[in-house]
Amino acid sequence: MLRSRLRHGLWAGCTALGVVGCVLPAVADTARAGPPAAVAAPGRAGPAHTDVLFVGAHPDDESPLLATFGQWGERRGLSTGVVTITRGEGGGNAVGPEEGAALGMIREGEERKAVRRAGIRNVFYLDKPDFWYTLSAPLTAAVWNRSPQPPTDTLARLVRLIRATTPREVVVMDPRPFRQHGGHQEAARLAVEAFRAAGDPKAFPEQITREKYAAWKPSRLLAQNSGFQGPVGEKCAEQHARDPHTGLPVIGVWTGVTSHRYHGRTWAQIERDAAREYATQGFASLPPTVESPRRKLPCEWLTVLADDRRPQAPATRDQPGLRPLYADFRAWTRRVRMPWLANDAQPAYPATPSADAPAVARAPVVDGKAGAGEYPGPASRLTPWEGERCADERDCAADVRFSRRADDLYVLIHVADDVKGYALDAVTDCKRHWRTDAVEIALDPRGNSDDTSTTFKTGVLPFTRGGEGPCAERDADNRQGPAGSTAPGMAVASSVTDPYRGYSVEVKIPLTELPTGVDPQHLAVNVLLYDSDTGDRTGQTRLAWSPFGSAQADPYVWGTLRLPGYVPPPGHPAWPARIPQEAARSVDSRASVEQARRTGVPLAGGPRA
Numbered sequence: 001m002l003r004s005r006l007r008h009g010l011w012a013g014c015t016a017l018g019v020v021g022c023v024l025p026a027v028a029d030t031a032r033a034g035p036p037a038a039v040a041a042p043g044r045a046g047p048a049h050t051d052v053l054f055v056g057a058h059p060d061d062e063s064p065l066l067a068t069f070g071q072w073g074e075r076r077g078l079s080t081g082v083v084t085i086t087r088g089e090g091g092g093n094a095v096g097p098e099e100g101a102a103l104g105m106i107r108e109g110e111e112r113k114a115v116r117r118a119g120i121r122n123v124f125y126l127d128k129p130d131f132w133y134t135l136s137a138p139l140t141a142a143v144w145n146r147s148p149q150p151p152t153d154t155l156a157r158l159v160r161l162i163r164a165t166t167p168r169e170v171v172v173m174d175p176r177p178f179r180q181h182g183g184h185q186e187a188a189r190l191a192v193e194a195f196r197a198a199g200d201p202k203a204f205p206e207q208i209t210r211e212k213y214a215a216w217k218p219s220r221l222l223a224q225n226s227g228f229q230g231p232v233g234e235k236c237a238e239q240h241a242r243d244p245h246t247g248l249p250v251i252g253v254w255t256g257v258t259s260h261r262y263h264g265r266t267w268a269q270i271e272r273d274a275a276r277e278y279a280t281q282g283f284a285s286l287p288p289t290v291e292s293p294r295r296k297l298p299c300e301w302l303t304v305l306a307d308d309r310r311p312q313a314p315a316t317r318d319q320p321g322l323r324p325l326y327a328d329f330r331a332w333t334r335r336v337r338m339p340w341l342a343n344d345a346q347p348a349y350p351a352t353p354s355a356d357a358p359a360v361a362r363a364p365v366v367d368g369k370a371g372a373g374e375y376p377g378p379a380s381r382l383t384p385w386e387g388e389r390c391a392d393e394r395d396c397a398a399d400v401r402f403s404r405r406a407d408d409l410y411v412l413i414h415v416a417d418d419v420k421g422y423a424l425d426a427v428t429d430c431k432r433h434w435r436t437d438a439v440e441i442a443l444d445p446r447g448n449s450d451d452t453s454t455t456f457k458t459g460v461l462p463f464t465r466g467g468e469g470p471c472a473e474r475d476a477d478n479r480q481g482p483a484g485s486t487a488p489g490m491a492v493a494s495s496v497t498d499p500y501r502g503y504s505v506e507v508k509i510p511l512t513e514l515p516t517g518v519d520p521q522h523l524a525v526n527v528l529l530y531d532s533d534t535g536d537r538t539g540q541t542r543l544a545w546s547p548f549g550s551a552q553a554d555p556y557v558w559g560t561l562r563l564p565g566y567v568p569p570p571g572h573p574a575w576p577a578r579i580p581q582e583a584a585r586s587v588d589s590r591a592s593v594e595q596a597r598r599t600g601v602p603l604a605g606g607p608r609a
Contacts, residue, residue: 047600048600051072051079051168052078053218054172055083055158056082056187057130058086059108063271063274064271066270067255070267074260080120082120083123084124084125084126087108089104091130093280094285097425101583101584101585105588114275117270124165124605127604128143128583129583130583133550133552134476135179135182135451135550135553136451137185137189138325141154158190158194158605159207160605160608161605164601169221171302172305173223174225175341176329178345178347185329189336192338195221199309206607211608218309220306222303226301228243228303233296233297234254236252236299237251243303245345249312250301255299268297272287272290285534312340316343325450352548353559355561356377356402356563357377357402357404358402358403358404359564359565360374360376360410361373363406363408366491366507368504369495370412375412377403378401379414380527381399382528383544384541385551388540389541396543398414409510410507411506412505412507415505420500422435422436422537423466424461425464426465430473431475432475433473433530436530436539437461437530438459438460438462440530441507442455443457445511445515445519452477453477455515456478458474458509462504471492476552490507490510516575517569520564521562523561523562526552528544528552587603
């Protein structure tokens with residue numbers, strides 16, 4: 001995670017990434033004391049009951065709202081439960097080499113410890129696989145409901161959990177697509193649909209007839225709005241505001257409220273303490289103390305999507321020229337009868353950069369240096385994309401050059417850097433390259449991909465532990481894993497200065513190893529730099545050739561690399577994506593098993609006998 005995501009001493013986003021979103025209704029009652037007084041907690045209907053149910057995709061998704069949930073519990077006596085659809089098996093690991101199910105179990109433990117600080121006892125996991133950072137809700141839905149599961153499997157489990165826990169309030173993530181993790185989008189979509197379906201006896205009727213659940217209609221549907229720009233300080237909770245995109249009412253919950261349980265500490269500080277429990281995601285590197293003066297602490301903003309079981313109804317603005325992912329989102333908003341959520345959903349994408357990869361008479365020697373005549377074209381500058389700004393040219397700067405020989409693309413990246421990041425192990429930990437100093441090359445063969453499952457992406461570590469030199473892997477693309485097995489024709493070299501002032505990385509990529517045949521006039525490319533000036537396996541600064549939005553995950557923003565004179569070999573079919581399906585299981589989690597026994601809610605939101 002990037003330190004620049006901290007604003008006013010609070011974590012403003014999660015694995016990647018600030019969004020424009022949605023929020024709770026504007027009312028005179030200040031949210032410091034919890035939700036509006038009209039919302040009464042239902043009778044405690046048993047050990048599974050919760051007054052508020054938050055639905056997220058990964059452990060840590062609830063972290064930006066823990067100050068809110070903690071206040072609601074302490075001030076109003078409202079209990080909160082959390083649904084986490086995956087255990088974040090596809091995320092990074094800042095504390096060790098574990099990945100997949102092993103990492104998922106670690107992240108469950110982190111999440112349970114973190115939410116306890118806000119008084120949350122129950123976390124329900126749906127055991128769905130987390131793969132990699134994507135911006136595609138449709139791709140996420142396909143992975144979460146892979147055959148032989150029915151396409152509504154995740155939704156059915158979520159509906160069952162709402163019927164089992166009988167919440168009055170359901171809080172969701174931001175469903176809007178831009179710069180938003182596809183898992184977050186899909187979790188929000190599912191929660192919106194489940195909010196309605198749980199109260200409909202015709203929806204998943206076997207849960208009522210066979211499992212003996214009753215239909216349950218929550219009263220209010222709320223959504224995070226971390227992108228809302230509201231005032232700071234105590235009076236932010238008294239604002240009568242509306243989201244400028246959707247027109248929905250917005251209220252704030254002030255994080256400067258002090259806690260009786262925690263002896264006068266602010267909820268901003270309690271939330272910080274909780275966030276530092278998510279150590280695998282780099283949150284332990286956050287400053288232990290919130291340094292912002294109490295009077296400058298912000299609100300956590302929420303939007304009301306539905307109130308008293310009825311959707312809000314602001315004006316709808318149709319947006320022309322939507323790209324496929326945004327058109328899919330608009331179609332979904334219409335299906336759930338909330339079309340205003342699609343207002344301004346697609347940003348104004350800027351013009352993307354372009355360059356040529358000139359053909360060279362002799363193949364460059366892959367040695368981490370630019371030999372005579374190897375890269376005859378001009379260098380293209382990488383510019384800031386995300387995170388802390390570079391202090392100067394010595395702190396972090398980079399440029400890239402391209403050339404081509406026959407079917408091979410050559411890329412040379414020169415990086416100026418003043419502090420070495422953590423050296424990962426080349427054998428056991430050549431993965432999740434964004435945790436330290438690294439470069440990434442992303443290629444969309446025909447320039448028409450909607451997500452990165454049809455692209456080629458490689459991350460290169462310029463140095464590794466013990467002076468072992470560079471290593472390369474593929475991540476979040478059509479194939480994932482060590483470059484030696486996923487792109488056997490690829491070659492990588494680096495040269496690192498001594499004393500350290502930076503490095504150069506040179507890569508040969510066979511165009512025939514891309515997921516489909518290349519269009520020489522429309523090859524979409526991005527080159528990204530990850531700069532870490534610490535030894536804690538967290539990044540601080542990111543640069544990119546095309547730096548708009550989620551530059552590593554959004555092929556819509558990548559630049560164009562022309563290949564003059566190139567004629568691709570015929571007969572290159574499109575390869576299906578191989579997406580990790582490994583997921584930690586609740587049956588293997590002692591905490592989840594004990595929770596199921598205590599609450600009577602089956603593991604993974606499964607059917608009740």
